[in-house]
Amino acid sequence: MKYSALFIVLSAVLSPVLAQVPVYGQCGGVTYTGSTTCASGSTCIKYSDYYHQCVPGTATTTAAPVTTTTRVTTTVVPVTTTSQGGSSPTASGVVTRSGTTFMLNGKKFYFVGSNSYWLPMLENTADVDKALDDFKASGMDVLRIWGFADLTSGSGTQTAFQVWSGSTPTINTGANGLQRLDYIVAAARARNIRLVIPLVNNWQDYGGMDRYVQSMLGSGGLHDDFYTNANIKAAYKNYVKAVVTRYSSSEPAIFAWQLTNELRCKGTLAASSSCNAATLTNWVNEMSTYIKSLDPTHMVSVGDEGFFNRAGNSEWEYGGGEGVDNEAYLRLPNVDYGTFHLYVSAWSKTYAWGDQWIKDHAAVATSVGKPMVFEEYGVTRSTGQRLTVIRTWHDIVLANAIAGDMYWQFGAVLPITGRTHDDTNTIFTDDAEYNELVVQYVPRMEAKNA
Structure with missing residues (x-):
């Protein structure tokens, strides 16, 4: 659709360093300077050099080391709930x-x-x-x-x-x-x-x-x-x-x-x-x-x-x-x-x-x-x-x-x-x-x- 451009301005800025990263927060990646420790019950998963995310799970709680690849990994993340309480089953498969x-x-x-x-x-x-x-x-x-x-x-x-x-x-x-x-x-x-x-x-x-x-x-x-x-x-x-x-x-x-x-x-x-x-x-x-x-x-x-x-x-x-x-x-x-x-x-x-x-x-x-x-x-x-x-x-x-x-x-x-x-x-x-x-x-x- 054609519309006037909208650029959204933040009304608040998060601190770049947190003691613990909440579920679905960033926990690593190139240029990232914040905490790499995920909140209890979640795990830091690498999706690309640039972005690691805390997702529900019970593996190690520190960010994976950065490698030279720029393609996001295909790891499927087990998820049980969203923060709104709705069902969110394990993502699998590509739609054809x-x-x-x-x-x-x-x-x-x-x-x-x-x-x-x-x-x-x-x-x-x-x-x-x-x-x-x-x-x-x-x-x-x-x-x-x-x-x-x-x-x-x-x-x-x-x-x-x-x-x-x-x-x-x-x-x-x-x-x-x-x-x-x-x-x-x-x-x-x-x-x-x-x-x-x-x-x-x-x-x-x-x-x-x-x-x-x-x-x-x-x-x-x-x-x-x-x-x-x-x-x-x-x-x-x-x-x-x-x-x-x-x-x-x-x-x-x-x-x-x-x-x-x-x-x-x-x-x-x-x-x-x-x-x-x-x-x-x-x-x-x-x-x-x-x-x-x-x-x-x-x-x-x-x-x-x-x-x-x-x-x-x-x-x-x-x-x-x-x-x-x-x-x-x-x-x-x-x-x-x-x-x-x-x-x-x-x-x-x-x-x-x-x-x-x-x-x-x-x-x-x-x-x-x-x-x-x-x-x-x-x-x-x-x-x-x-x-x-x-x-x-x-x-x-x-x-x-x-x-x-x-x-x-x-x-x-x-x-x-x-x-x-x-x-x-x-x-x-x-x-x-x-x-x-x-x-x-x-x-x-x-x-x-x-």
Whole structure:
């Protein structure tokens, strides 16, 4: 979704040295200077050079020595409970696909999930833990977070995964860089949550494709240069490689690597007159193939809004006007599942139009024989229609070939940050609709696993 960038400011700073590290706290890693002694009943486990975490268990309570590998180990952490008291079984297995369904450990895996783009931008691990505990307590299984933060400065505590100085990007593996993603991956694994991680934004929020274009081509660059310029594609691949190879190909916390958030011919920058569906489809084919060469195990998706490229259709969502071709992406050999988004207010559509939009994507999934995920959607709070409309959409999802449902967006009340970003689509855990639209919806979707 396109929105104004939000950078969260801490209201308190934890001491770098603690006598004992609490459960799910960091206990070691490159540049870490705090305590390596875990609280009673927990064990310090190494997940990467940069991040060791205290998890429930009874082994040694000191951090493992750092080695030279940069790939997170595949150790599965036995977990019995979260700090919210909910069940959290041992994480195992990587989610795969079979026909129009996902599979986990040999069983169907229909799921309800959500989006929390802001999670890697949190500067305090207590807030991350609370957000994930609340998410898991709802029964949800899959969470989509941003795997990008392309900035021009990496100083301070603000999250910056890649820092641009002129035309040169530097990948930040420090405490305010990819170590924050390391923490989330480990914390998600401990709670048996799986993550969808997009690797670049179409929009300028947190840098995005236009950061690559403006840094490498200057003011004359156009948005779709991101898809065609050899040097820009090489820079994107360099970042992708750094993130994807940072984790084991058997890491259960990774649901899928995602090429983008909402690719289009244009972003904040304009598109060239030559950008079309072939431009973006060729790029998707190249980059999905590249990720599979690095990690053949985890799934790959595009993260597109689901627009169609159907000749003769005058509606921009169906007629290829944005250069997006949802059906063509799904037919590519290294794209594992399709995605689509839905914002009827922003697109000047009716709710009934949205009903058909869901059905049309289910039909594509059936035709191609791959899963389809309703990845982003929202009804603004001010309409007063949220409960009625989303009820209808849920009924359509349950009756059709939609393999996963991820509303935009999950909202939580955190101990330090307070209420997370509210774009009026956010459904907070203390909202009146949360129980019906989230908690009660989970078992309805999971009934499709029978």
